[in-house]
Amino acid sequence: MTTLESTRLSETVRASRRRGRFARKQELTAWLFLAPAIVILTAFMLYPMVQAAYLSLTDYNLIRAAEWVGFDNYIELLQDPAFWNAFWNTVLYAVVVTPITVGLSLALALFLNRQFVGRAFVRTAIFLPFIVSLGIIAIAWTFLLDPNIGLLSYWLAQIGVVTEQGLLSDPNTAMGAVMFVGVWKFVGFYMVMYLAGLQSIPEELYEAARLDGAGAWQRFRNVTLPLLSNQTLLVSVLALIATLQAFDQIYVMTRGGPFFKTETIVMLIYREGFQELRFGYGAAISIVLLIFVFLLSMIQYGYFRRKQVRY
Amino acid sequence: MQQHRSSTRRRARRRLAVVPAALAVAALALAGCAGQGKSSAEEADPNAKVTLDFWNGFTGPDGPALEQVVSDFNASQDRITVKTNIMPWDTLYQKVLTAVAGKNGPDIVAMSASRLPQYASEGLFQPVDDYYENADYESDALTPAAAEASVFDGKNYGVPVNLATMLMYYNKDLFTAAGLDPEAPPKTWDEFAAMVPKLTVDEDGDGKPEQYAIALADHETVPMYPTFLWNTGGGIVDEDGEKSLLDTPETLEALNFWVDLVREKNASPVGLAGADADKLFQTGKAAIEIVGPWMTTGFDEAGLNYGLAPAFAGPTDSVTLADVVSMSVPANADATTKEAAYEFFAYWNSKEGQITWANGSGFPPTRSDVAADITESPYPAIFGASDVTSNARVLMPGVAAGGTIMENVFTPALQKALNGEGSVDDLFTEASKQAQAELDK
Numbered sequence: 001m002t003t004l005e006s007t008r009l010s011e012t013v014r015a016s017r018r019r020g021r022f023a024r025k026q027e028l029t030a031w032l033f034l035a036p037a038i039v040i041l042t043a044f045m046l047y048p049m050v051q052a053a054y055l056s057l058t059d060y061n062l063i064r065a066a067e068w069v070g071f072d073n074y075i076e077l078l079q080d081p082a083f084w085n086a087f088w089n090t091v092l093y094a095v096v097v098t099p100i101t102v103g104l105s106l107a108l109a110l111f112l113n114r115q116f117v118g119r120a121f122v123r124t125a126i127f128l129p130f131i132v133s134l135g136i137i138a139i140a141w142t143f144l145l146d147p148n149i150g151l152l153s154y155w156l157a158q159i160g161v162v163t164e165q166g167l168l169s170d171p172n173t174a175m176g177a178v179m180f181v182g183v184w185k186f187v188g189f190y191m192v193m194y195l196a197g198l199q200s201i202p203e204e205l206y207e208a209a210r211l212d213g214a215g216a217w218q219r220f221r222n223v224t225l226p227l228l229s230n231q232t233l234l235v236s237v238l239a240l241i242a243t244l245q246a247f248d249q250i251y252v253m254t255r256g257g258p259f260f261k262t263e264t265i266v267m268l269i270y271r272e273g274f275q276e277l278r279f280g281y282g283a284a285i286s287i288v289l290l291i292f293v294f295l296l297s298m299i300q301y302g303y304f305r306r307k308q309v310r311y
Numbered sequence: 312m313q314q315h316r317s318s319t320r321r322r323a324r325r326r327l328a329v330v331p332a333a334l335a336v337a338a339l340a341l342a343g344c345a346g347q348g349k350s351s352a353e354e355a356d357p358n359a360k361v362t363l364d365f366w367n368g369f370t371g372p373d374g375p376a377l378e379q380v381v382s383d384f385n386a387s388q389d390r391i392t393v394k395t396n397i398m399p400w401d402t403l404y405q406k407v408l409t410a411v412a413g414k415n416g417p418d419i420v421a422m423s424a425s426r427l428p429q430y431a432s433e434g435l436f437q438p439v440d441d442y443y444e445n446a447d448y449e450s451d452a453l454t455p456a457a458a459e460a461s462v463f464d465g466k467n468y469g470v471p472v473n474l475a476t477m478l479m480y481y482n483k484d485l486f487t488a489a490g491l492d493p494e495a496p497p498k499t500w501d502e503f504a505a506m507v508p509k510l511t512v513d514e515d516g517d518g519k520p521e522q523y524a525i526a527l528a529d530h531e532t533v534p535m536y537p538t539f540l541w542n543t544g545g546g547i548v549d550e551d552g553e554k555s556l557l558d559t560p561e562t563l564e565a566l567n568f569w570v571d572l573v574r575e576k577n578a579s580p581v582g583l584a585g586a587d588a589d590k591l592f593q594t595g596k597a598a599i600e601i602v603g604p605w606m607t608t609g610f611d612e613a614g615l616n617y618g619l620a621p622a623f624a625g626p627t628d629s630v631t632l633a634d635v636v637s638m639s640v641p642a643n644a645d646a647t648t649k650e651a652a653y654e655f656f657a658y659w660n661s662k663e664g665q666i667t668w669a670n671g672s673g674f675p676p677t678r679s680d681v682a683a684d685i686t687e688s689p690y691p692a693i694f695g696a697s698d699v700t701s702n703a704r705v706l707m708p709g710v711a712a713g714g715t716i717m718e719n720v721f722t723p724a725l726q727k728a729l730n731g732e733g734s735v736d737d738l739f740t741e742a743s744k745q746a747q748a749e750l751d752k
Contacts, residue, residue: 062412063434063642082719147580148587148596157517164519169582171730257530258582258730259723274405276715277433 049290056284061277073284083285085260086268092175093264094243097182101239102232105187109194110224123195127188134185138252141181142168145253171261174254178262181249186242190235197231198224233304237297244293265289355650362392363651366407367421367472367636368400372608376671383667384658391651393419401531411435411641418644419652421472424460424635425534425706425713431468432711436639437649438466439656448657452678460635460705469637470656473674475603476694476703477538477632479622482615485510485522485598496599496620500542500568503599503623507578510598524578526597527569529729530722532585534706535601537721538632539565541704542625547721552710553750557721558743565625566735570728581729603634604673604694619693621702633703675700712749720745 056073060066077083112123129137144152147166167173201224209219225232247266250256256263256271263271265285273282369377374397381393396417398406404426410416422430430436443450443458450458454474461469483493489509497503503524510524527535540546545562548555556562572578583591592600593613600606601622610617622631638659640652658664662684665676670687675695685691693699707713724742728735 061433062408148591148594157519165580165582169584171726171732255531257723257726259726259732274408275718277408277429 052283052286055280056287058280059278060280060283062279063277066280069280073281074288076281077284077288082260082263082268083265086263086265089175089260089262090244090246090264090266093179093182093246094240097179097243097246098236098239101183101187101190101243102236104183105190105235106194106228106232108187108191109198110220112191113195113198123191126191129185129187130189134248135252137185138181138249141177141249142253145177168254169258171258174258174262178246178250178253181253182243182246185249186239190239193231193235194228197228201227229304233301236304237300240300241293241297244289244296355646357650358390359647360390360392361647361651362394363418363648363655364396364416365393365419365421365638365655366396366398366403366410366417367638368398368403369421370397370399371605373605373672373674376668379671380659380664380667384655384664387658388654391654393655408435411643414643416641418648419638419640419655421636421638422469424469424637424708425717427461427469427637427639428463428709428711429714431463431466431639434642436468437642437644438468439470439640439653440467442470442653442656443467445653448653449661449678452680453660454677454679454700456633456700456703456705457635457677460633460708461637461639463709463711469639470660471677472636472638472659473668473672474677474700474703475605475634475636475674476699477533477601477603477622477634478619478694478699479599479601480592480606480610480617480619481599482592482595482597482617484616485595489598493618496618497623499624500626504572504576504578507572507576511577513577520577521596523580523591523597525599525601526583526588526591527573527579527601528583528585528588529581529725530584532583532588533603533634534632534717535585535588536566536569536725537706537717538601538622538630538704539569539625541630542628543568544627547716548707548710548713548746548750552707552713555743555746555750557724557746558740561627563736563739566725566728566739570725570735573729574731582726601631604675604690607673607690621699629702631699631703633700633705635705635708669695710750712746712752716746716749720749 055066057068057070058066059069059073108126112119112126144150145167147153147164150166153166167177205223205227206219209223214222245266246264247270250262250264250267251270254262256267266289269282269285269289272278272285365381367377377397378395381395385392400423403420403422407416407420407422407430411420420436427436442448450470453471457471457474458467460471460474461467479496481496486493486496489506489512491506491509497506507524510522511520512522513520515521529536537547540556540562543561543565545559545565546556547562573581579597580587580591588597588600589602589606589609591597592602592606593610593615595615621629623629638652638656640649644652659668660677662678662681665678665681666684668674669676669681669685669691673688673690673694675691676682676685679695682692682695707716710716720742724738727733728738732738
């Protein structure tokens with residue numbers, strides 16, 4: 001009896017110990033699975049970010065040892081017309097490109113959610129620019145827009161719109177051209193996100209709405225749009241962040257010109273670093289951009305969270 | 312399973328080890344760069360086999376000529392091997408800094424003497440004054456302007472690759488078609504201005520000429536507009552590189568003349584990059600371009616019937632641009648590397664090297680004593696003629712802020728003026744203040 005009890009007891013103890021070891025093992029496994037991601041994020045995101053914050057307080061030029069300058073870089077950039085020019089260019093780019101991208105990708109998704117012949121082809125055609133490198137797209141558009149050999153300039157001339165100067169070197173059109181390429185590149189990607197969302201909306205809801213006498217607009221306004229709010233949140237946050245970091249096509253197509261009319265903040269960071277050899281100052285600008293993007297994303301996130309709908 | 316897990320852990324640990332390793336490399340690179348005196352303390356090993364990575368931007372038809380000289384040098388001895396790494400100049404300027412800081416970089420860097428001072432002032436290169444002091448290297452034979460172009464702050468940071476002068480290329484067929492004498496290119500600004508209405512052609516009257524009198528690039532180009540300033544007695548900065556000249560009456564006179572000619576008379580399209588201007592002349596859509604010897608091959612291959620003449624003179628002078636490219640040694644190169652680089656520099660500028668280079672590229676040689684031996688190409692003699700070279704000037708040599716002033720002050724102000732966003736006088740008075748601020752930094 002006693003032996004039996006003691007055996008049972010020791011078994012329980014052993015079992016609980018085994019469970020404990022099992023739990024610890026599981027925890028360890030979880031960490032091991034996370035480890036590569038943590039290491040990569042630390043090495044390629046966190047560490048450079050901390051390093052950039054440190055550099056922004058120095059006059060580092062990549063060659064000489066960095067010297068501590070305190071907040072001089074930040075004080076200078078607040079008074080730097082080049083910074084404010086880049087800042088407002090970036091805001092303009094974001095304010096124009098983000099809503100157009102979001103609206104157009106939604107419209108395309110709605111259109112391509114219908115059944116028609118050649119739908120797969122059109123979907124692919126719109127998605128295609130996304131899988132091509134933006135740098136290559138930018139080179140292609142540079143050729144299309146060339147005032148002398150460009151296809152687009154030729155067509156424009158055929159319909160009576162004469163562009164004496166290339167659209168990319170004309171200060172009145174350069175920004176519009178790089179904005180267009182920015183929209184063209186990403187709209188297919190966001191469209192696919194919206195398509196996925198559209199297909200997850202249950203057909204019953206539309207039937208119910210129809211029975212209640214809702215027209216097409218009302219169905220869109222009261223069923224489709226609210227149920228896509230998750231997608232809209234994701235798409236608009238991603239699009240906004242992407243526009244605030246616009247660089248690739250501008251670098252290739254205009255180099256920020258003519259006379260800095262298309263210079264965005266990231267272009268300026270690049271120029272200060274690699275042309276002016278002022279990596280400390282460039283780092284300061286990138287920290288300001290980081291804070292700006294972070295705040296805007298938080299505001300946007302909060303706004304959509306409140307508006308989110310579930311049925 | 313157990314096996315797999317532990318290997319994951321090992322891999323993770325190895326990945327972690329990468330970070331300190333990268334830091335250590337960066338720290339080493341920094342330490343190496345900071346101590347410039349370090350290399351001179353070491354002794355060069357005269358017998359060590361050395362491979363030199365030579366970065367340059369001779370992507371055009373001049374590239375094969377450069378490769379030829381390099382392979383001749385490699386064949387001439389068996390200790391030093393030079394490997395060329397040819398990339399567009401833009402790419403080179405962007406990559407050189409990180410490459411040198413990261414220690415994987417070049418051992419020899421070619422760059423325009425106009426850009427060199429900025430990099431030298433940041434500590435990227437080491438002085439090469441001892442090259443010029445060594446009589447074995449025959450530096451005395453070099454064209455003085457070519458050797459002096461790389462002097463910054465009293466020290467010489469480079470040895471010349473080339474000195475290219477700019478001449479006026481004019482399309483004889485277009486001159487004939489316009490009823491002008493194809494053997495009488497314009498000699499002065501006023502003669503040119505008088506020809507503009509004939510050479511700029513807008514047949515369909517849509518306001519966009521099909522043909523322009525001249526192709527003048529205003530950005531990403533070998534300097535075209537800045538040379539005009541010299542010919543009214545103006546300039547961007549003074550000879551000492553201390554004072555901005557952008558708001559002087561002479562400078563404003565030149566700029567007003569050219570901006571007016573381009574804007575009002577459509578003498579040239581606005582907003583051309585250097586490559587656009589070349590293309591325009593090459594396709595017969597511009598009657599004149601003022602550019603260096605590197606375009607001869609392309610224009611010959613395009614079958615253009617063109618003539619070469621000194622660029623039209625301004626009211627007070629007829630100065631043209633001398634574009635000097637120099638070779639430099641990064642600050643972190645050790646004594647052995649530096650000594651081997653000197654051997655290559657000496658071969659490049661030797662009689663043998665320069666004869667091969669000039670014949671193959673059309674560039675004038677860096678030393679005048681080989682002129683008689685250059686028989687395969689007519690262009691070195693034309694671009695190297697004494698009346699051309701004696702009137703050629705390097706743009707802002709030895710001015711550390713030169714590159715910044717060109718990119719951030721002069722070019723934007725010029726583009727604004729050409730696009731009608733303000734008057735020349737206002738724009739350049741303001742630009743002059745900015746240029747002065749850069750010079751005073």
